[in-house]
Amino acid sequence: MKHFITKETPVTEEALNVIAYLPTKSLPAIVEDEFFVKLSDRDIMRIAVLLAQKSYDEGGCPIGGVIIDNRTRLIVGKGHNTLVQDNDPYNHGETSAIRDAGRQDFGNTTIFTTLSPCDVCATLIYMRQFNRVVIGDVTNASGTEQMLREKGVKVDILEDPAGIALYAKYKAEKPDLDLEDWKGLAAVRKAQP
Amino acid sequence: MKHFITKETPVTEEALNVIAYLPTKSLPAIVEDEFFVKLSDRDIMRIAVLLAQKSYDEGGCPIGGVIIDNRTRLIVGKGHNTLVQDNDPYNHGETSAIRDAGRQDFGNTTIFTTLSPCDVCATLIYMRQFNRVVIGDVTNASGTEQMLREKGVKVDILEDPAGIALYAKYKAEKPDLDLEDWKGLAAVRKAQP
Numbered sequence: 001m002k003h004f005i006t007k008e009t010p011v012t013e014e015a016l017n018v019i020a021y022l023p024t025k026s027l028p029a030i031v032e033d034e035f036f037v038k039l040s041d042r043d044i045m046r047i048a049v050l051l052a053q054k055s056y057d058e059g060g061c062p063i064g065g066v067i068i069d070n071r072t073r074l075i076v077g078k079g080h081n082t083l084v085q086d087n088d089p090y091n092h093g094e095t096s097a098i099r100d101a102g103r104q105d106f107g108n109t110t111i112f113t114t115l116s117p118c119d120v121c122a123t124l125i126y127m128r129q130f131n132r133v134v135i136g137d138v139t140n141a142s143g144t145e146q147m148l149r150e151k152g153v154k155v156d157i158l159e160d161p162a163g164i165a166l167y168a169k170y171k172a173e174k175p176d177l178d179l180e181d182w183k184g185l186a187a188v189r190k191a192q193p
Numbered sequence: 194m195k196h197f198i199t200k201e202t203p204v205t206e207e208a209l210n211v212i213a214y215l216p217t218k219s220l221p222a223i224v225e226d227e228f229f230v231k232l233s234d235r236d237i238m239r240i241a242v243l244l245a246q247k248s249y250d251e252g253g254c255p256i257g258g259v260i261i262d263n264r265t266r267l268i269v270g271k272g273h274n275t276l277v278q279d280n281d282p283y284n285h286g287e288t289s290a291i292r293d294a295g296r297q298d299f300g301n302t303t304i305f306t307t308l309s310p311c312d313v314c315a316t317l318i319y320m321r322q323f324n325r326v327v328i329g330d331v332t333n334a335s336g337t338e339q340m341l342r343e344k345g346v347k348v349d350i351l352e353d354p355a356g357i358a359l360y361a362k363y364k365a366e367k368p369d370l371d372l373e374d375w376k377g378l379a380a381v382r383k384a385q386p
Binding site: 075083086087088089090091095098099101102103104105106107118119120123124127129180182183184185186187188189190 | 313375376
């Protein structure tokens with residue numbers, strides 16, 4: 001069977017959304033490899049933001065992550081925060097993408113994350129020896145970029161306005177969920193009057 | 194129905210192994226709450242080591258974790274490393290127990306881990322505001338204890354000789370797996386001649 005998305009397919013929000021929603025293992029059956037070669041870093045970040053949107057639509061934290069192979073530009077893992085969906089105290093966009101990728105050498109990969117990584121994820125990114133991290137939002141959070149650079153990870157900031165607006169909206173709507181995701185329920189209890 | 198394990202049941206390796214193997218949510222149906230009150234920190238560490246042994250028997254990394262409520266002494270989460278079992282680049286004994294516990298306030302809990310936490314898990318432990326961590330092995334690994342104390346987490350070392358012997362045996366048998374679990378497959382590839 002021919003691919004539904006080929007190298008001729010225009011790079012639209014709708015096409016990127018199909019990629020966001022498809023299981024990573026199913027991508028080769030639906031999307032021609034050459035389509036991915038056309039995708040800029042900004043396009044990959046859009047896929048991460050569409051995953052954040054998916055999580056938001058499910059009632060969860062809107063943070064997404066995508067990992068690509070630097071040479072082929074193929075997606076090797078992706079996911080979004082599942083604090084609410086999996087009742088998991090720590091499964092951020094980055095860990096979700098890393099778990100989806102499975103055991104592999106991340107030394108020649110780039111991880112795209114819609115929001116500046118927390119201390120835990122930043123530590124995981126350098127301990128798993130990622131080559132590069134691209135961050136879509138240093139407006140709503142920031143702080144680990146310097147540490148990542150010192151540990152030898154290339155760090156690029158590529159802010160996505162729609163992703164920043166989505167996270168700001170969520171933070172205003174659900175401040176407790178945002179605090180829990182960063183510092184745990186203990187912090188939420190302490191913050192209550 | 195009466196509990197199979199009651200406050201009268203002797204604290205034996207076999208009884209602790211039942212607790213290690215039962216799903217956390219099933220414990221109240223099988224084990225009377227008062228049994229847990231009898232368990233010393235050393236007994237809880239034995240449960241963590243039995244979880245490590247379970248993982249070893251499955252071909253995985255022998256590292257286990259148990260979280261208890263400081264007041265009731267009840268187990269609220271437990272698990273073991275699943276690098277091999279789940280093909281997960283980062284699910285250590287600590288994260289496995291935290292995921293099993295689900296979203297809760299860890300401010301009045303203690304996490305028992307059979308091996309000194311890696312940088313990622315240590316960061317997660319203080320960011321989730323655990324009150325205390327008890328470490329069963331600082332012989333095969335160590336290094337995050339000072340940082341944890343500086344972040345306000347109580348740290349107790351309670352070495353378990355059988356757990357230490359098990360980890361040493363595994364490290365000698367599968368050095369690549371040990372390195373991957375700590376530093377990722379990129380480190381394993383670099384170490385190869």
